[in-house]
Amino acid sequence: MNIQKPILPKNLLCFSHLRWDFVFQRPQHLMSRFAREMNVFILEEPIFEDHVSDHLSFDNRNHQLTIITPRLQHGKNQDEEKLVMRKLLSEFLGDADMADWIFWYYTPMALQFSDQHAAALTIFDCMDELSAFDFAPKELVLMEKALLKTADVVFTGGYSLHEAKKEHHNNIHVFPSSIDKEHFSKARKVETEPADQAQINGVKLGFIGVIDERFDAELIRAVAEKRPDWQIVLLGPVVKVSFDSLPAGENLHYLGQKNYQDLPAYLSGWDVALIPFAINNSTRFISPTKTPEYLAAGLRVVSTPIRDVVKPYGIEKLVSIASNADEFIEAIEYSLAAKNEVTWKKNVDAFLEDKSWENTYEEMKKKILWTLFETDKLLAS
Incomplete structure (x- = not known):
């Protein structure tokens, strides 16, 4: 044969x-x-x-x-x-x-x-x-x-x-x-934010992704209300949910869907990246692509306890895990204080090396x- x-x-x-x-x-x-x-x-x-x-x-x-x-x-x-x-x-x-x-x-x-x-x-x-x-x-x-x-x-x-x-x-x-590491790592070097984001002043927390039934709107609403000094930037299309049902406020900024090529420039202006997914049937098996993309951009990340984020990213202490608004706020405060920590970035880069x-x-x-x-x-x- x-x-x-x-x-x-x-x-x-x-x-x-x-x-x-x-x-x-x-x-x-x-x-x-x-x-x-x-x-x-x-x-x-x-x-x-x-x-x-x-x-x-x-x-x-x-x-x-x-x-x-x-x-x-x-x-x-x-x-x-x-x-x-x-x-x-x-x-x-x-x-x-x-x-x-x-x-x-x-x-x-x-x-x-x-x-x-x-x-x-x-x-x-x-x-x-x-x-x-x-x-x-x-x-x-x-x-x-x-x-x-x-x-x-x-x-x-x-x-x-x-x-x-x-x-x-x-x-x-x-x-x-x-991840496309070469693409998202550009965020570490970009110095000029896109105009629609550059006009937002203060601490910036960001999310990139489709805003749908997986997005925990109530979590974001609570964080925005409890910390009005933080600016929450949301990039992505609104799908299957009414825009009117989403939280609104002076520190909530829906900038819409952006070109893939422009994402590093937006990420460059953030202080912390968010994965605010609800824990429900639609998120039970998801493995968010944004997790390694945020990390490649050099950003600290706070996520709800999505199973494929907890393991491996949470266990490896590369991402902070939080279950409710108060825990989210605490984790964001920790991330803001530690965002320039050198050892963490080395661990991130080592983890992403072969991915x-x-x-x-x-x-x-x-x-x-x-x-x-x-x-x-x-x-x-």
């Missing part, structure tokens, strides 16, 4: 529940890197429009990375949507040799219209426990079970997710949130090639 060393297939089709241009995070970091070696297609969820014929629109970001957006006639029910998506996907793939394709799923829901195609390799990158999010489709749990049976290899976005899923697959690997999206990409690629090799051996036996 002569089994050749496997190589990556020519094409990768990524089924994503997140818009490519929404927030630059795990899918963007990984898919951009795979696009150096393969043709990568990102299939977003549909946009519904009036007076349009159902079609796929293509946005070529570079010669090997293409964003595909389904544009469907408004008014379809779920069954009609699945049938149209099935038809559009089949037309896109045409008579392609599926041995040249990897299917990479971020959303199990995509299996409803893609299960008729058998790619050379099927990957489930389980970034979040999507079924715990507000407004999650009721079919999501069943679709995830089906995807776990279909997938050749499973990646999880954190240790808690890995613990929850590891009994359901025999080729599952944990890849926690990583990067480049390393994550390379390790994922090894798992993919190993799985292809084992599959080829099985087929040849």
Whole structure:
């Protein structure tokens, strides 16, 4: 039996529940890197429009990375949507040799219209426990079970997710949130803040991320009220919650979503970074990407007791953990007093030394090639 060393297939089709241009995070970091070696297609969820014929629109970001957006006639029910998506996907793939394709799923829901195609390799990158999010489709749990049976290899976005899923697959690997260290470490050297933040005077506490059901609005409200001398800067889009329901005050500043390239400049003006996530079902398995990003920027961090922040960051004393407003205030006061402590920064840099999206990409690629090799051996036996 002569089994050749496997190589990556020519094409990768990524089924994503997140818009490519929404927030630059795990899918963007990984898919951009795979696009150096393969043709990568990102299939977003549909946009519904009036007076349009159902079609796929293509946005070529570079010669090997293409964003595909389904544009469907408004008014379809779920069954009609699945049938149209099935038809559009089949037309896109045409008579392609599926041995040249990897299917990479971020959303199990995509299996409803893609299960008729058998790619050379099927990957489930389980970034979040999507079924715990507000407004999650009721079919999501069943679709995830089906995807776990279909997938050749499973990646999880954190240790808690890995613990929850590891009994359901025999080729599952944990890849926690990583960082673009070179990018975020720029915050340590930037001296000029962006204009909208520069006009805010005083001690600045900051948060970057989507403001949704995971964000502990009441915690931030209490901290802002108890410490009106602290300025709380919130960067990111407001999603699935009413803006009117969020805390307001002279020391609360909602600056909106910012370009990924501009984030280090904003971080450079903060005194302490915050991870104010509520402890609920939607945060039970999250591994916040912002944790290592804040640390790479040289910032002290205060977080609620999110499991994947407590371990390893809290245990390693790299991040302060606080459960309520009074504990948050105490931890922030400690962080302000100790933010220039040299030993802590050395420990942070040592911890982050081998953590990067480049390393994550390379390790994922090894798992993919190993799985292809084992599959080829099985087929040849």
